Amino acid sequence: MKTSTRPIALYSRIKQHLVTQMDSGKLQPDDRVPSETQLATMFAASRMTANRALKELSEENRIIRIQGVGTFVARPKPDAALLEIKSIAKEIADWGGIHSCEVLLLKKETPTPDIAAKMGLSADNPVFHSILLHKDRGVGVQYSERFINPEVAPDYLAQDYTKITPSDYLLGAAPVQEAEHVIEAVRCPSHVRSHLQISATEPCLCLTRRTWSFDRVATFSTMISPGSRYKLKGKFNRGKTNG
Amino acid sequence: MKTSTRPIALYSRIKQHLVTQMDSGKLQPDDRVPSETQLATMFAASRMTANRALKELSEENRIIRIQGVGTFVARPKPDAALLEIKSIAKEIADWGGIHSCEVLLLKKETPTPDIAAKMGLSADNPVFHSILLHKDRGVGVQYSERFINPEVAPDYLAQDYTKITPSDYLLGAAPVQEAEHVIEAVRCPSHVRSHLQISATEPCLCLTRRTWSFDRVATFSTMISPGSRYKLKGKFNRGKTNG
DNA sequence: TATCTATACTTGTATAGACAAGTAGTAGCC
DNA sequence: GGCTACTACTTGTCTATACAAGTATAGATA
Numbered sequence: 001m002k003t004s005t006r007p008i009a010l011y012s013r014i015k016q017h018l019v020t021q022m023d024s025g026k027l028q029p030d031d032r033v034p035s036e037t038q039l040a041t042m043f044a045a046s047r048m049t050a051n052r053a054l055k056e057l058s059e060e061n062r063i064i065r066i067q068g069v070g071t072f073v074a075r076p077k078p079d080a081a082l083l084e085i086k087s088i089a090k091e092i093a094d095w096g097g098i099h100s101c102e103v104l105l106l107k108k109e110t111p112t113p114d115i116a117a118k119m120g121l122s123a124d125n126p127v128f129h130s131i132l133l134h135k136d137r138g139v140g141v142q143y144s145e146r147f148i149n150p151e152v153a154p155d156y157l158a159q160d161y162t163k164i165t166p167s168d169y170l171l172g173a174a175p176v177q178e179a180e181h182v183i184e185a186v187r188c189p190s191h192v193r194s195h196l197q198i199s200a201t202e203p204c205l206c207l208t209r210r211t212w213s214f215d216r217v218a219t220f221s222t223m224i225s226p227g228s229r230y231k232l233k234g235k236f237n238r239g240k241t242n243g
Numbered sequence: 244m245k246t247s248t249r250p251i252a253l254y255s256r257i258k259q260h261l262v263t264q265m266d267s268g269k270l271q272p273d274d275r276v277p278s279e280t281q282l283a284t285m286f287a288a289s290r291m292t293a294n295r296a297l298k299e300l301s302e303e304n305r306i307i308r309i310q311g312v313g314t315f316v317a318r319p320k321p322d323a324a325l326l327e328i329k330s331i332a333k334e335i336a337d338w339g340g341i342h343s344c345e346v347l348l349l350k351k352e353t354p355t356p357d358i359a360a361k362m363g364l365s366a367d368n369p370v371f372h373s374i375l376l377h378k379d380r381g382v383g384v385q386y387s388e389r390f391i392n393p394e395v396a397p398d399y400l401a402q403d404y405t406k407i408t409p410s411d412y413l414l415g416a417a418p419v420q421e422a423e424h425v426i427e428a429v430r431c432p433s434h435v436r437s438h439l440q441i442s443a444t445e446p447c448l449c450l451t452r453r454t455w456s457f458d459r460v461a462t463f464s465t466m467i468s469p470g471s472r473y474k475l476k477g478k479f480n481r482g483k484t485n486g
Numbered sequence: 487t488a489t490c491t492a493t494a495c496t497t498g499t500a501t502a503g504a505c506a507a508g509t510a511g512t513a514g515c516c
Numbered sequence: 517g518g519c520t521a522c523t524a525c526t527t528g529t530c531t532a533t534a535c536a537a538g539t540a541t542a543g544a545t546a
Contacts, residue, residue: 036496051498065496065497068495068497
């Protein structure tokens, strides 16, 4: 039996201290968290140690760090924009272990009444519509579908949307004010069947999460044939939006 | 228009270099990755900078770091044990923003034929059965259900399973050799309805991922009433299994 | 008033060094 | 052969320092 004799690391104790304060309510959402320098003094640590604690808490979405301003307790509901981008990327990462994907289709087209209503557009107002096909390593196929209002589309889309990479497309989204997420299970739609080469008669359940925001609709789906086992795999290579 | 003028950070370039090597096949799974010291020399960087690059790649599950041994390229299919534990934790984190949960039920009982078959047990062979109720911050309710073969149960379960904490239960699992994951949508079962106080007539979809391994079955479910919007939230506070 | 500037503070990145802790192999001893 | 001690190498943590870059504000200036 081997047990770790190493004491709890200092950066970890700083993290724990802050988490306790947040969970107990002493630090409320939007409250300012002590700066790296202050934490370093409080715990007789170097700034780098405090930096590590705050950095990890930031990655865990417990706090928000703004260069030049400070660090603040994150709200229980994180910003929808952050959520929308991160959740899509994470979903692909966690469910599919996708390491590569490609844009099958990216064009303007009229949205369905359902989509148009959700986006606050008229049905004849064209939107950017794309399907991204994600190939995992030999186990399954997934796809993402997005509708973006051209009037508020990101710059790279308006300029030359053929040059964007899938990761740009997934991660480099325009700011979003609010988003709603709906999880549902539907039959695999015909246009997806054609892309994924699934015959119309072949049963295929489409497990879908749909995200609405004021300027876009994003759908992430996993195709499941009844009785099939979908094995989870791997990890998506995270990216950053800023070049 | 504000664009970042900051050049790509050195640690980021090191990451990119390694990712390129892995994606191109120059670095194969299980291959040894240059040590922190070697990378530091290669990029004229300090060891801490190389450390940061490797640390982040490790968090992204692209590499595996072993203290005293070295760093290696992770396999596309990560270890099932790691996957099972991480995916459950992540699922809770990503879908629910759960910050607390409680064990509602933890007792021995006879498994259903379905469960027994999946666990390779006879139907009269009792299993540990627990339901964990996860309360997120006012938006929804989720639950996890687990069946564990007592003969191969973790030590803390065999000794005194009333003392374990939910996070121990979720994260401190026994080693698993292999696991299979199935995603399905079913009607909310009656025993869950009673726990969640949903009447039998109230429609409720139960979006479920079930994980089988040689000694256990774990189910993670999200309850969705038709038409309801399930808003994604927050972040789970990561923990460690080692004390 | 409106605008610019200096300043103080914040986080982001990077360095050089140090010690701790874990692993694997080798050499020497019994 | 079997065991121990040593060595070399690895990652983990931490310090002290430095400069870059972003933000807010008070004060000076036009």
